[in-house]
Amino acid sequence: MASRALFLCSLQVAFVILFGFAEAQLQLNFYSKTCPNVEDIVRKEMSEILSIAPSLAGPILRMHFHDCFVRGCDGSVLIDSTKNNTAEKDAPPNQTLRGFNALERIKRKLEKACPDTVSCADLLAIAARDAVLLSKGPTWPVWLGRRDGRISIAKETKQLPPPTANFTQLTQMFGAKRLSIKDLVVLSAGHTIGTSHCQSFSDRLYNFTGKVNLNDIDPLLDTQYISRLRTRCTLTDNTTLVEMDPGSFKTFDTSYYKLVAKGRGLLHSDASLLANSFTKDYVFKHANGLQSEFFQDFAASMINMGNVEVLTGNQGEIRKKCYVVN
Known part of the structure; x- marks a missing residue:
């Protein structure tokens, strides 16, 4: 305590x-x-x-x-x-x-x-x-x-930030909200308790460069993982949900980083974390444990994000129902 x-x-x-x-x-x-x-x-x-x-x-x-x-x-x-x-x-x-x-x-x-x-x-x-x-x-x-x-x-x-974003796009979009590269790699791990629709990543499995053949895949995605994902998703599937952290998607932990380190980050944006030396080092560091340090980092980054462009004082309103303005 x-x-x-x-x-x-x-x-x-x-x-x-x-x-x-x-x-x-x-x-x-x-x-x-x-x-x-x-x-x-x-x-x-x-x-x-x-x-x-x-x-x-x-x-x-x-x-x-x-x-x-x-x-x-x-x-x-x-x-x-x-x-x-x-x-x-x-x-x-x-x-x-x-x-x-x-x-x-x-x-x-x-x-x-x-x-x-x-x-x-x-x-x-x-x-x-x-x-x-x-x-x-x-x-x-x-x-x-x-x-x-x-x-x-x-x-x-x-x-x-779209699921298709590369590292440059991600850093620009996070930077526009006064969030750092560390916030980017830390907050990305929120995917450890997430799911994603097939349409967000199916181009990595079938039609990566537009060649429309089964060999046209994202070279950054582990081939065994691709085979597994193809059993769940077709190229035109827009309804099926896939766990972003298979086997652990109901538990908040560091297993997301283990997957990204193995080339099994589900989205383009997940894979992009290996495109920068700082974020890559962070991924591999926490893929090997150090959960307590990651938890501290995640808490700090969530506080940072929760402060983005807030309305306070007499700005805005207090809605009685969240789905409609007063």
């Missing part, structure tokens, strides 16, 4: 050094007077949800990532489309997101306990942390006080 407390304290200090209170305007005790049980409520609901549907842990973590990369961590990914606007959730990169109903369930609990108080953006940040923790991963202090955005535009999802 003492070591965990010291670790959490060090994360708090690092956050203040990196961002400063004036800029971030987020606080650990933001709801101490207005909704002191907010984290307990979210944790209880997430525990019940994942006990029924453990495969939702990865999607909820992914949803937080997709939210923060478009207009910052403002809950805009949760807003429904209207007849006059196609929202983020209906853009191609987000059409495979899952977990919206689970978050609405938690929001209803929060509204009952603390009406008009807890933002959907904060709810998503806490739920993502708990999804990792309840999957036997690390925990971290979630700084709170985000406000909800009122705008959600499908075309703005072009800011999301």
